[in-house]
Amino acid sequence: MAGTAHPELTRNQALVLKALDSAEGPLGAYAILDRLRDKGFRAPLQVYRALDKLLEFGLVHRLESINAFVACAHPECHAHATIAFAICDKCGRVSEFGDEDVEDRLGTWAKEHKFKPTKTTIEIRGFCEKCASEG
Amino acid sequence: MAGTAHPELTRNQALVLKALDSAEGPLGAYAILDRLRDKGFRAPLQVYRALDKLLEFGLVHRLESINAFVACAHPECHAHATIAFAICDKCGRVSEFGDEDVEDRLGTWAKEHKFKPTKTTIEIRGFCEKCASEG
DNA sequence: ATCGTTGCGTTATGCTATAACGTATGGCGT
DNA sequence: ACGCCATACGTTATAGCATAACGCAACGAT
Numbered sequence: 001m002a003g004t005a006h007p008e009l010t011r012n013q014a015l016v017l018k019a020l021d022s023a024e025g026p027l028g029a030y031a032i033l034d035r036l037r038d039k040g041f042r043a044p045l046q047v048y049r050a051l052d053k054l055l056e057f058g059l060v061h062r063l064e065s066i067n068a069f070v071a072c073a074h075p076e077c078h079a080h081a082t083i084a085f086a087i088c089d090k091c092g093r094v095s096e097f098g099d100e101d102v103e104d105r106l107g108t109w110a111k112e113h114k115f116k117p118t119k120t121t122i123e124i125r126g127f128c129e130k131c132a133s134e135g
Numbered sequence: 136m137a138g139t140a141h142p143e144l145t146r147n148q149a150l151v152l153k154a155l156d157s158a159e160g161p162l163g164a165y166a167i168l169d170r171l172r173d174k175g176f177r178a179p180l181q182v183y184r185a186l187d188k189l190l191e192f193g194l195v196h197r198l199e200s201i202n203a204f205v206a207c208a209h210p211e212c213h214a215h216a217t218i219a220f221a222i223c224d225k226c227g228r229v230s231e232f233g234d235e236d237v238e239d240r241l242g243t244w245a246k247e248h249k250f251k252p253t254k255t256t257i258e259i260r261g262f263c264e265k266c267a268s269e270g
Numbered sequence: 271a272t273c274g275t276t277g278c279g280t281t282a283t284g285c286t287a288t289a290a291c292g293t294a295t296g297g298c299g300t
Numbered sequence: 301a302c303g304c305c306a307t308a309c310g311t312t313a314t315a316g317c318a319t320a321a322c323g324c325a326a327c328g329a330t
């Protein structure tokens with residue numbers, strides 16, 4: 001599921017992406033760093049530089065509300081559409097989804113106010129079905 | 136007790152709120168601290184504790200994507216509805232707006248996936264009309 | 271009175287992110 | 301080949317954001 005061909009990733013970029021892919025939830029930059037120490041990673045910048053590129057390629061998303069990163073769930077169709085995230089505050093699992101209506105409404109607001117969007121963040125914090133039922 | 140009236144603000148809370156109110160754009164916690172040093176503020180925690188309460192009262196919003204805070208534009212009707220923000224990356228100005236359709240669509244997604252939302256973040260980064268036209 | 275709650279002040283610490291330096295590599299035109 | 305430039309990399313240091321943990325003070329309720 002993960003390694004389809006993209007613009008060829010460098011070693012560091014591939015390692016960071018793999019770390020995110022094999023994680024069960026979002027990871028902070030320092031958590032990624034820790035998981036890659038045995039691969040030779042020594043400093044945060046190595047992680048951040050790789051993340052910058054992966055974000056640019058659309059292979060990774062940044063979750064602004066928790067300062068963490070996830071591998072894109074649909075890396076094939078890297079439609080640059082606005083994506084929403086539902087983040088479970090208990091188990092950390094993230095669901096990624098798009099909604100054209102939401103996108104349209106926000107786009108309409110922007111047009112009406114002559115605002116030129118560059119990036120839109122939509123993040124729903126809460127509890128997933130399993131965690132909500134467990135209390 | 137989700138009543139309408141919030142308790143009287145403490146001195147520190149009032150000072151932090153005033154700092155945000157009189158600012159032209161969002162402020163980081165340390166920027167707030169700097170503006171309140173001559174009022175006796177010495178440590179970040181004084182700011183963060185006040186902010187926690189102000190957020191709870193709905194008098195202040197946190198902008199997740201820039202780690203900053205703004206006074207609520209409509210403090211009277213602190214409808215706890217989902218609010219969206221448009222943030223100009225050049226001049227820093229923030230527009231605050233609500234959209235029932237967006238809220239409905241996200242709420243529908245949540246229901247369909249049995250996700251229990253606690254807080255929803257919607258932030259549009261970009262350039263306001265004035266800044267976009269200036270390049 | 272004493273207990274619990276809330277706010278406050280201070281010090282110390284942790285987490286998140288970037289600046290600034292230098293090195294290495296690879297493509298490309300001449 | 302050579303110089304040139306762009307990109308990635310490694311390292312150290314620093315900036316920026318946020319909380320832990322201690323103790324004290326004020327106040328209201330039992």
